[in-house]
Structure formats: C-alpha cells, structure tokens
Amino acid sequence: MRSSRDPSVRSRGWPAALALALALPLAGCGPEADRPAASPSASSPYAGTTATPGTRERLRVDGRTREYLLHRPAPATATGRPKPLVIAFHGRGANAAHLREQSRLERAAGARGMLVAFPEGLGEGWGAGTRATEQRPDPGLDVRFTEALIAHLVRTEGADPERVYVTGFSNGGSMALRVAAERPGLVAGAASVSGQLPAGPARVRPTGAVPVLVVYGADDPVRPLGGWPSPPPGPGEPVLPTLSARASAEAFAAAGGAGAPVTKAERGRDRTVWRLKDPSDPAATVKLVVVHDAGHTWPGSAMTPPEGFGRTSTALDATDAVLDFFAAA
Structure with a gap:
C-alpha cells in the first residue's frame, strides 16, 4: 500500500486497460480554462449554490466527452517529482464545483503538492452500483472513465501512478468505494464521506486489500448510518440500497485480511480501526x-447544507482527515 517513495515496497499491479491507456493518446482532451462551471439543476437540492469557476478540461472516453475541474498545486510546492493525485466525486444532484466549494480539497491538497481532479458525473450522479x-x-461506464482519467493525468500532468487516491461525498463517496473495491491495484487509498457500499442487486464487493476511510454522521437523515436496505422509489435514477457505514468498512477490512477492530471514543466522534494484513505495508x-x-454533510465545511440534510459538525475537519489518511496510506 505504501507509495513508490519507499523503494523497499513492490509496485502495485496496474490493470491492463490502464496500462494501455497510458501508452495511447486519448482523443478529445483539452483545457477550457475560461469556461465557467455549471450550476446544479433547478430541481437539485443544491440549486442556488455557487463556486468560483476553475480550470475545466475534457476527456473523451467510451464515445462520450466527459468534463472535470483540475487544480494543480502551487509552484512553491513543486518538487519536480511525480505528484500525488486525488480524484474527488461529487454527490447526487450536485456537480464538481459544488464539491470543490463544499470541501475546499483543492486548497488543502494543493498546499501539500497534490493534484486534484473533480470529475462531472452523468446526470449529476455516479454509477456507484453494479446493476x-x-x-x-452500462453500469461500468464511470469506473472506466475513472481509469482513463487517472491514466490521462499520469501522462499529461505528472501524476504519480503509485499515489492515486479517490474520495467523494454521498453518491460520490459510494463511487469512490466502488473504484477501490473493484480496482484495488489502481488506487493507494480511498475515503468516503457520507457514502456507503451499494447492496442488494447492485452490490459492490471489495476484491483486494486497500486502505479505506469512511466518515459518517451519526444523525444522517438522508442516508442512515445503519444503511438503507430498501430505499423508496423516486423520480429519475433509482436510489441504491446500501450497507451500513460499519458494514461497508468491515467489507474492506475482510478483503484485506484485517484482524479484530479497535474502537476509541474521541471528542465528538468514535473511531474504529482495522489493521490490514499487508506485508508490504504494516x-x-x-x-x-x-x-x-452530524447529518448528511461534510464535517468542517463552511457551506450551508440543503434543508433536511442535518447539521454540519465542527468536531472533525473531514478534508484534513481525508488528506492525512491518504498521506499515511
């Protein structure tokens, strides 16, 4: 799990499709630096939120032109070496600009010399499940897009293929967990905020050892801490059933051969840790x-959540927690 900065650690096995993508140019790629970021749709719970436009770029994958916001680290943090990369998936009904404002990941990660890409989901959402x-x-579309985006940024932006991390909020958090579950050799770590593993017919099963952080609000009124085995039908894309936050973490712990967990009560939060049995990274x-x-929110965010999402806790700065976890992964 430890990055390629440690020469004693073997390199992760990269998926063949990603290796091929690194060797071949991707059509339709290019920056649109002056193009403003789109606002959430009028029907979205996030309608009316704003964010400063960023560098918007495009990537053509599977016959579709996909977009993402890219933030490069400040020149002062440049070392000339490959840069860690964070892929951050927004929640359902939101967009890349919203997650950027909600999390401020680009500021904290940029100060650490990391690249951050905020991709745009199709229909303001992600295919986090397998059904x-x-x-x-095509339920695998967004996984392949993520692979292609990582390969593109490794080739064009000097991202370090051994230090690629995925994170996200809500449906985007579930997407990050899916990528980690199905492509454990692709990422060095994953973090989900208010997102759980899909269950039922769309179930996602972890397939290998990968460091994972799950941050969850105890009083989440949108997607309960204990999971949602039978969500009600609604307009648009079906809401997926999910495991509980704990069962989501336990699934990754089991896939990594972890031992018994250790739980510790801290100020304003409870932390449970499973240590993976990975000889390359103890x-x-x-x-x-x-x-x-805390509700269905990003802890520590200065953004006011939509009505009915619960309160935003200040007992944890989720952005720092996610980046600290990645640094240790």
Whole structure:
C-alpha cells in the first residue's frame, strides 16, 4: 500500500486497460480554462449554490466527452517529482464545483503538492452500483472513465501512478468505494464521506486489500448510518440500497485480511480501526469515523447544507482527515 517513495515496497499491479491507456493518446482532451462551471439543476437540492469557476478540461472516453475541474498545486510546492493525485466525486444532484466549494480539497491538497481532479458525473450522479438501470444501461461506464482519467493525468500532468487516491461525498463517496473495491491495484487509498457500499442487486464487493476511510454522521437523515436496505422509489435514477457505514468498512477490512477492530471514543466522534494484513505495508488500515451530532454533510465545511440534510459538525475537519489518511496510506 505504501507509495513508490519507499523503494523497499513492490509496485502495485496496474490493470491492463490502464496500462494501455497510458501508452495511447486519448482523443478529445483539452483545457477550457475560461469556461465557467455549471450550476446544479433547478430541481437539485443544491440549486442556488455557487463556486468560483476553475480550470475545466475534457476527456473523451467510451464515445462520450466527459468534463472535470483540475487544480494543480502551487509552484512553491513543486518538487519536480511525480505528484500525488486525488480524484474527488461529487454527490447526487450536485456537480464538481459544488464539491470543490463544499470541501475546499483543492486548497488543502494543493498546499501539500497534490493534484486534484473533480470529475462531472452523468446526470449529476455516479454509477456507484453494479446493476444496470434504464438511466445507466452500462453500469461500468464511470469506473472506466475513472481509469482513463487517472491514466490521462499520469501522462499529461505528472501524476504519480503509485499515489492515486479517490474520495467523494454521498453518491460520490459510494463511487469512490466502488473504484477501490473493484480496482484495488489502481488506487493507494480511498475515503468516503457520507457514502456507503451499494447492496442488494447492485452490490459492490471489495476484491483486494486497500486502505479505506469512511466518515459518517451519526444523525444522517438522508442516508442512515445503519444503511438503507430498501430505499423508496423516486423520480429519475433509482436510489441504491446500501450497507451500513460499519458494514461497508468491515467489507474492506475482510478483503484485506484485517484482524479484530479497535474502537476509541474521541471528542465528538468514535473511531474504529482495522489493521490490514499487508506485508508490504504494516501500517495500512481501514478506518470508520462516526461523527456525533452530524447529518448528511461534510464535517468542517463552511457551506450551508440543503434543508433536511442535518447539521454540519465542527468536531472533525473531514478534508484534513481525508488528506492525512491518504498521506499515511
């Protein structure tokens, strides 16, 4: 799990498709630096939120032109070496600019010399589950897009293929968990905020050892801490059933051969840690952090959440927690 900065650690096995993508140019790539970021749709719970436009770029994958916001680290942090890369997936009904404002990941990560890419989901959402739907007849589309985006940024931006991390909020957090579950050799770590592993017919099963952090609000009224085995039907794309936050973490712990967990009560939160049995990295862990008095929100965010999402806790700065976890992964 430890990055290629440690020469004693073997390199992760990269998926063949990603290796091929690194060797071949991707059509339709190019920056649109002056193009403003789109606002959430009028029907979204995030409608009316704003964010400063960033560098918007495009990548053509599977016959579609996909977009993402890219933030490069400040020149002062440049070392000339390959840069860690964070891929951050927004929540359902939101967009890349919203997650950027919600998390401020680009500021904190940029100060650490990291690249951050905020990709745009199709229909303001992500295919976090494995079951085909009318809206997403190809349930693997977003996983392949993520692979291609990483390969593109390794080739064009000097991203370090051994230090690639995925994170996200809500549906985007579930997407980050899916990528880690299905492509454990692709990422060095994953973190989900208010997102759980899909269950039922769309179930996602971890397939290998990878460090994972799950941050969850104890009082989440949108997607309960204990999971949602039978969400009600609604308009648009179906809401997926999910495991509980703890069961999501336990699934990754089991896939990594972890031993018994250790739980510790801290100020405003409870932390449970499973240590992965990985001989290449004895410090690799799966962590679950349950934040007290917190809703379906990004802890520490200055953004006001939509009505009905619960309160934003200040007992944890989720952005720092995610980046600290990645640094240790």
